[in-house]
Structure formats: C-alpha cells, structure tokens
Amino acid sequence: MIEIWFALLCFTIIVFVVLDGWDIGAGALHLIVAKSQPERREVVAAIGPLWGWNEVWLLAGGGTFLMAFPAIMAAAFSGFYLALWMVLWSFVLRGISIEVGGHFSDRMWQTFWDFVFAMSNLLLAVLFGAALGNVIRGVPVDGSGRFSMALFTDFTARGHVGILDWYTLSVAVFATLLLVAHGATYLRLKTVGPVHERSQRLARRFWLITTVLFPLVSIETWVVRPTLYQSMAARPVAWLFAAVMVAGGWALWTGLAGPPARRPAEVKAFIGSCAVIVGLLGAAAAGVFPEFLHSTLSPEHSLTAYGGAASGRGLAVALVWWPVAAGLAAVYFVTVSRQFAGKVRSGV
Amino acid sequence: MSDPAFWHRLQFAFTITYHYLFPQLTMGLAWFLVYWKWRALRSGDERYSAAARFWARIFGLNFAVGVVTGIPMEFQFGTNWAGFSKYAGAVIGQTLAMEGMFAFLLESAFIGALVWGERHLSPRLHFLAALGVAIGSWLSGYFILVTNAFMQHPVGHAFAPDGTLVFSDVRAYLLNEWALIQFAHNQAAALVTGTFAVTAVGAFYTLRGVHLDQARVYLRHGAFAGVVAAVLVAFPTGHAQAKIVARYQGPALAAMEGRFESGGMADITLIGQPNVKERRLDNPIRIPGMLSFLAFGTFHSDVPGLDAFPQETWPTNIELLYYAFHVMAGLGTIFIAVMALAALQQLRGRLETTRALLWVLMLAFPFPFIANTAGWMTTELGRQPWLVYGLFKTDQGFSDVVSSGTVLFTIIGTAGLYFVLGLLYLYLVGRELLHGPDVSLAGPKGPALPAGSVSVGRVLSDAPSIHD
Numbered sequence: 132m133i134e135i136w137f138a139l140l141c142f143t144i145i146v147f148v149v150l151d152g153w154d155i156g157a158g159a160l161h162l163i164v165a166k167s168q169p170e171r172r173e174v175v176a177a178i179g180p181l182w183g184w185n186e187v188w189l190l191a192g193g194g195t196f197l198m199a200f201p202a203i204m205a206a207a208f209s210g211f212y213l214a215l216w217m218v219l220w221s222f223v224l225r226g227i228s229i230e231v232g233g234h235f236s237d238r239m240w241q242t243f244w245d246f247v248f249a250m251s252n253l254l255l256a257v258l259f260g261a262a263l264g265n266v267i268r269g270v271p272v273d274g275s276g277r278f279s280m281a282l283f284t285d286f287t288a289r290g291h292v293g294i295l296d297w298y299t300l301s302v303a304v305f306a307t308l309l310l311v312a313h314g315a316t317y318l319r320l321k322t323v324g325p326v327h328e329r330s331q332r333l334a335r336r337f338w339l340i341t342t343v344l345f346p347l348v349s350i351e352t353w354v355v356r357p358t359l360y361q362s363m364a365a366r367p368v369a370w371l372f373a374a375v376m377v378a379g380g381w382a383l384w385t386g387l388a389g390p391p392a393r394r395p396a397e398v399k400a401f402i403g404s405c406a407v408i409v410g411l412l413g414a415a416a417a418g419v420f421p422e423f424l425h426s427t428l429s430p431e432h433s434l435t436a437y438g439g440a441a442s443g444r445g446l447a448v449a450l451v452w453w454p455v456a457a458g459l460a461a462v463y464f465v466t467v468s469r470q471f472a473g474k475v476r477s478g479v
Numbered sequence: 480m481s482d483p484a485f486w487h488r489l490q491f492a493f494t495i496t497y498h499y500l501f502p503q504l505t506m507g508l509a510w511f512l513v514y515w516k517w518r519a520l521r522s523g524d525e526r527y528s529a530a531a532r533f534w535a536r537i538f539g540l541n542f543a544v545g546v547v548t549g550i551p552m553e554f555q556f557g558t559n560w561a562g563f564s565k566y567a568g569a570v571i572g573q574t575l576a577m578e579g580m581f582a583f584l585l586e587s588a589f590i591g592a593l594v595w596g597e598r599h600l601s602p603r604l605h606f607l608a609a610l611g612v613a614i615g616s617w618l619s620g621y622f623i624l625v626t627n628a629f630m631q632h633p634v635g636h637a638f639a640p641d642g643t644l645v646f647s648d649v650r651a652y653l654l655n656e657w658a659l660i661q662f663a664h665n666q667a668a669a670l671v672t673g674t675f676a677v678t679a680v681g682a683f684y685t686l687r688g689v690h691l692d693q694a695r696v697y698l699r700h701g702a703f704a705g706v707v708a709a710v711l712v713a714f715p716t717g718h719a720q721a722k723i724v725a726r727y728q729g730p731a732l733a734a735m736e737g738r739f740e741s742g743g744m745a746d747i748t749l750i751g752q753p754n755v756k757e758r759r760l761d762n763p764i765r766i767p768g769m770l771s772f773l774a775f776g777t778f779h780s781d782v783p784g785l786d787a788f789p790q791e792t793w794p795t796n797i798e799l800l801y802y803a804f805h806v807m808a809g810l811g812t813i814f815i816a817v818m819a820l821a822a823l824q825q826l827r828g829r830l831e832t833t834r835a836l837l838w839v840l841m842l843a844f845p846f847p848f849i850a851n852t853a854g855w856m857t858t859e860l861g862r863q864p865w866l867v868y869g870l871f872k873t874d875q876g877f878s879d880v881v882s883s884g885t886v887l888f889t890i891i892g893t894a895g896l897y898f899v900l901g902l903l904y905l906y907l908v909g910r911e912l913l914h915g916p917d918v919s920l921a922g923p924k925g926p927a928l929p930a931g932s933v934s935v936g937r938v939l940s941d942a943p944s945i946h947d
Binding site for chain 2: 192202219227443460
C-alpha cells in the first residue's frame with residue numbers, strides 16, 4: 132500500500148513536471164524565441180488554454196502528499212519554508228502575467244508582462260531543479276524528524292547543508308536546461324514561421340548541452356549519494372525507467388534531426404522529450420525510495436515512506452476514488468485539448 | 480513577536496480572506512453563465528449569448544485571481560501549519576486531494592474553453608464548458624467545507640497509537656452534518672454575492688442609459704435569483720447553522736451573542752458592545768426571547784451563556800467574534816429587504832424607473848463580500864481556541880521550525896504582491912464594465928488565429944471585443 136502511494140505521488144509530480152514543464156520551459160525562453168509582439172502572442176497561445184490544468188497537477192500532488200504521507204509533507208514544506216514561498220510568489224506572477232499581459236494591446240504593457248512571464252518561469256525552473264537536488268542529496272533532518280535550512284551554508288553538500296550547494300546548484304542548472312529544451316521541443320511542435328525555426332534551433336542546442344551535462348551530473352550524484360545507484364541497480368522498475376529514458380533520447384534525437392516542419396518528426400521528438408523526463412525522474416524516484424528525505428546528518432534520521440505514511444484505512448479508501456478522478460481528468464483533457472489541437476498560426 | 484502562533488494565524492487569515500473574495504463571486508456567477516448559455520442554446524436568443532459572453536470575461540479575470548491566490552492556500556498547510564498537518568493530514572488530506580483531483584482538474588480544463596473558446600467550440604460544447612466550470616467550482620467549495628467542517632466538528636476519524644488522527648469512516652466524514660449545513664449556507668451566500676454583482680452592473684448601465692437591453696436581463700434575473708438566495712441564506716440555512724453551533728460549540732454561540740450569563744428567555748442583541756473585562760454588554764438593544772426561539776425552538780429554552788463554560792474553552796477573541804457575527808446577520812437581513820424590494824418592483828415592471836433603488840443596487844455590491852468575510856470570521860473565531868474542535872489546540876498546530884520574523888517577512892511579501900494584484904483586477908474589471916457587453920460576436924481584428932490560438936487572455940486583442 133505504501134509503495135503504491137509513493138508511486139502515485141511520484142506519478143502526480145512527474146505528470147506536473149512533464150506538462151507544466153513545457154509551459155515553464157517555453158516561458159523561460161519567451162524573450163529569446165519570440166522577438167516581436169505577434170510572435171510572443173504565439174508563444175503564449177501555444178501554452179494555450181490548458182496551462183492552468185497543467186499547473187493544477189502540483190496542487191493535486193500537494194493534497195495527495197498530505198493525505199498519504201502527512202508527517203513527511205509537514206516536515207518538508209515547513210523545512211523548505213522560504214524556498215516554497217518563492218515558488219508560490221513565482222506562480223502568482225506567472226499566472227497573472229499570462230492572464231493580464233494580453234488583456235489589451237499596448238506595447239509597454241505587453242513588454243512588461245512578457246518580461247515578468249519569462250523571469251517567473253525561469254525562477255520556477257531553477258527552484259524546481261534545486262528542489263530535485265535537495266531530495267537526492269538529502270536535508271539536515273535531526274532526531275526530532277524536522278529540519279530547517281539556510282539558503283546556503285558552506286556549499287559542501289555534507290552535514291548542515293543549505294538549500295544551495297555545489298551539487299544542488301548544478302542540478303538546478305541541469306534541470307533548468309532540461310526544462311528549457313523540453314519547452315523548445317514543445318514550441319517546435321506547436322508553431323510555424325520564425326518562432327518555429329528559432330525553437331528548432333534552440334531545442335537542438337539545449338538538448339545537446341543537456342546530453343553532454345547528463346553524465347557529469349550523474350557522476351556528481353554518485354559522489355553525493357552513492358546509495359542511489361545501488362538501489363536503482365537492485366530495482367527492476369528503475370531499469371524500466373532507464374530504458375524509457377534511453378528510448379526517449381533516441382526518439383528525441385532522431386526527431387530533432389528530421390527536416391524542418393515535418394510533423395511526424397516533431398511529434399516524435401516531443402514524445403521523446405516527455406519520455407526522457409519521465410524516465411529520468413522515474414528512475415530517480417525508484418532509487419530514492421523508501422527515503423523521502425535523506426538525512427545529511429545521520430542516516431537513521433532519514434524520513435522514509437514507511438515511517439511517515441498515514442496509517443488506518445485512509446490509503447485504502449483513497450485507492451478507490453483516486454484512480455477514478457485521474458481517469459475523469461484524462462477525459463476532460465482529451466475533450467478540451469482536441470479542440471485546440473494543431474499549430475498556432477498568426478496572420479494566415 | 481513572542482507568540483509565533485499569532486503570526487502564523489495572521490498570515491493564514493489574511494491569505495484566506497483575500498483569496499475567498501474571488502471564489503465567492505466565481506461560484507455565484509457560474510450558474511448565471513450556465514443559465515444564460517442554456518437559454519441561448521434553447522432559444523438562440525442573442526441577448527443571452529451576449530450576457531454570457533460579457534460576464535464570462537469578468538468571470539475569467541475573477542477566476543484567474545482566485546487560482547493564483549488559491550495556490551498558496553494549499554501549501555500553507557505544510558509550510559505554516561506543520562503541527563496540524565502531521566496531526567490531522569491523514570484525514571483532511573483526503574478532501575484536499577479530492578479537491579485537486581476532482582474539482583481543480585475539472586474547472587481548469589474548461590475555463591479556457593469557456594472564456595475564450597466561443598468561436599472555436601460548438602454551442603453545445605461551449606455550454607458544457609460553462610457547466611463543467613460551475614460544477615468544478617462548487618465541488619471545490621464542497622471539499623473545502625468538508626475540510627473545515629472536520630475542524631469545527633470532527634467525525635469519521637480514529638486515533639493512531641502515536642496520538643495523531645487517522646481516517647476511518649469515509650461516509651461520516653464526507654456527509655458530516657456540519658459540512659452539509661455549512662455548504663448550503665455558504666453556497667447561498669456566494670449566490671448572493673453573484674446576484675448583487677449582476678444587479679449592480681444592470682443598475683449602473685440603466686442609470687447611465689447605456690446597454691439597456693442587456694441591463695434589463697441583468698436586473699430581471701439578478702433580482703429574482705437575488706431574493707431567493709438572500710432568503711435561503713437566512714432560512715433555512717443560516718438558522719440551521721446557528722442550531723448546530725448551539726449544539727456543538729456552546730461557548731461560540733454565547734460569545735457570538737455577547738451572552739455572558741445563562742438563563743431562559745434568551746435575548747437577541749441587535750446593537751451593543753461586549754465588555755469582556757466586566758463580563759457584560761454595554762448599551763444593548765435586545766429582542767427578548769428570540770435567541771431561545773432561534774437556537775432551540777421555544778422562547779423559554781435555556782441558552783447557556785459564557786459563564787456555563789470553563790474559561791479556557793471560551794473563544795479567544797470574543798469582541799471580534801461578536802462584531803463579525805452581528806455584521807453578517809445585519810447585512811444578511813438588509814440583503815433580503817433590498818432584493819425583495821427589487822424583485823417586487825421588477826414584477827410590477829417598474830424597477831428600471833425606480834432610480835433610488837437602482838442607486839442602492841449599484842452601490843450594494845461590496846456588501847455581500849463584507850458579509851461573507853464576516854461570516855467566515857464568525858466561524859473561524861468561534862472555533863478558537865481549538866484547531867480541531869475539542870481535540871487539538873491552535874497553539875499546537877503551527878510550524879515551530881519557522882520563526883515569527885520569517886512569517887512576518889512572507890506576510891509582507893504576499894501582502895505587497897496581493898495589493899498589486901488587487902489594483903490590476905479592479906483596473907481590468909473596470910475596463911470591461913466601461914466597455915460593456917458586445918451584442919454580436921464580431922469578426923477578428925488583427926491576425927486571424929485559427930484553432931490553437933486561443934489562450935487565456937493573451938489573444939484578447941483577437942477576441943470579440945477590442946478596446947483600443
């Protein structure tokens with residue numbers, strides 16, 4: 132039961148990263164990939180009427196986290212207090228810039244909101260990357276099962292660590308590049324014309340950097356948390372995710388190499404991009420399990436899924452309604468996204 | 480700064496109060512949109528399409544602010560109330576997760592289609608989008624009220640060996656008596672907010688002599704729905720709410736009424752100031768026996784005062800609780816009178832020419848927001864000193880790893896952001912109101928963006944009405 136809920140929670144978060152990841156990545160590229168006002172409108176139009184739906188998966192994840200692992204949610208959210216508030220403020224700014232930025236066509240008004248949109252998305256990408264780094268490295272959980280962290284301490288990734296150190300910073304940079312590459316791949320699929328050509332170029336460039344950096348970050352991870360790879364090696368599900376990632380990487384590169392504006396190649400690259408993220412995060416989750424929050428102070432203080440899960444009948448009850456809700460959500464998504472399928476065009 | 484619980488409470492109170500200004504209008508307007516879309520679908524009457532189109536634009540702005548201010552709410556359970564989350568998360572997490580999975584994923588899927596999809600979707604699908612958003616927003620309200628009802632009157636739980644709560648009875652929890660009554664009361668009150676907004680705009684246009692065709696629809700539907708909603712808030716829902724407070728939260732009812740001494744023939748106080756130090760009401764104006772009748776059904780029923788309860792179970796802020804309750808009840812009564820008068824004049828066909836009443840309707844729209852806020856203050860202050868009534872004190876619930884100064888920092892940061900947000904909202908809604916409804920779905924100016932171009936807002940200059 133606890134394994135299932137760990138998996139469902141990871142599923143929710145991964146869905147969020149894949150879906151909102153293309154919004155965040157495209158948003159972070161906003162000022163680079165689109166130069167004129169009509170082009171920038173295309174980028175926002177490509178993110179489309181479903182950005183809220185994508186974002187809501189994080190809220191669904193938050194609620195699921197609280198329900199299934201209340202003690203860990205409590206320790207994690209209060210421990211990351213200021214970092215989480217930065218995430219929340221960024222979400223507020225991003226949502227507002229999408230909603231009000233195009234409310235009327237005044238150049239300065241739109242330029243201002245385009246800037247807010249790009250910066251809030253960039254900040255979200257960095258913060259989520261740092262969060263991933265923190266989960267893998269671990270946090271200074273003490274004997275009371277709690278922690279509280281400075282933004283940074285001595286950058287050593289050991290003992291009384293801060294949110295940022297050499298390792299989490301490099302994961303943050305890597306994750307940001309990954310999300311940006313994902314966003315560019317999405318824009319390549321959804322646009323035509325100059326935005327399409329630029330996103331094609333940017334997708335290749337950013338995926339190349341990401342691919343080169345991946346082994347480096349993997350080695351860093353081995354230095355910081357060697358047990359991660361031992362757990363992964365021992366769990367076939369981690370091999371499965373690794374295989375998904377490799378297959379995704381293959382689809383991605385063959386899709387990116389395709390001649391410009393060929394729809395199947397664009398779709399292939401985009402699916403590959405999603406698969407890379409699913410594989411990467413899935414394998415990491417399989418390696419981290421059962422430790423939600425690894426303690427950098429002493430291994431026995433680590434907060435594990437078994438120690439922090441809700442007891443009683445709650446998890447069994449939720450296993451009935453949760454998949455129903457997820458199925459309904461998929462139906463709404465298909466219904467609406469079919470109406471908005473295809474490429475965004477301006478001035479046909 | 481010595482009491483961290485105070486700062487955590489202040490932050491949650493501020494963020495939830497601000498947030499709820501928006502969902503109450505969302506939930507109130509949602510059924511107007513559904514109704515007008517349905518009428519337009521059935522009759523093809525352009526007036527109803529135009530009404531739905533105009534209000535959908537205000538609805539979209541309102542919804543957006545509701546969404547962005549709602550995100551911090553869920554996270555604050557963990558960031559600021561870690562003690563509570565650890566204690567009760569296994570129970571309240573059920574409904575918070577349900578809200579995300581059932582309600583948010585429903586309404587956020589259809590909101591973009593509703594607000595910007597009229598030209599891309601078939602009329603039937605566009606109607607369904609309105610329906611999806613309405614159901615989603617009300618479901619969300621239900622799950623949150625079940626969560627709150629658990630804090631007011633905990634049922635459906637059991638205890639883990641370490642003393643924390645676990646989930647045990649799904650039916651008892653979801654059909655908590657408190658939740659059902661509170662939902663009915665709260666949703667009726669949200670409808671009041673929606674109806675006052677609709678009639679206020681109708682009155683504004685009528686007084687200005689513009690968009691008269693549309694204003695007529697707003698006044699007629701707003702006044703009729705308004706009188707029904709305003710009455711429902713008081714009877715039976717408000718009455719039932721008072722009775723469950725009397726039954727399960729005796730000290731809260733006594734404090735709401737500023738009743739320090741027990742006894743039969745309990746009065747209802749219309750005006751008066753609680754003097755907690757002297758344990759009496761200063762300069763009260765009362766209706767004898769009314770409280771006994773309302774709470775227990777006969778004029779002679781004994782209603783306990785605060786003296787009947789140990790002082791440590793008294794609400795911690797009796798004065799504010801008393802004022803909040805009286806502001807809510809007083810305004811609720813005035814709403815019934817205003818809307819009854821409006822509906823009566825409408826029936827006589829004279830509402831459009833009764834200028835004094837139109838002025839009242841136009842200027843009345845902020846008051847339901849005040850009444851709803853005061854109502855929630857009554858509920859939440861009445862619950863004190865408990866976080867989960869009778870089980871868990873508020874002082875035990877906050878995140879003790881987060882210091883007071885840190886919370887003050889995030890309060891200030893959030894307040895600044897929300898202030899700007901409020902200005903933007905008022906400015907943009909003001910623009911919409913001054914522009915007014917568009918009777919026909921005009922062709923696009925600017926670039927023609929086919930399907931796929933419709934984003935929530937950025938393509939407004941491409942959308943039906945162009946302001947510039």
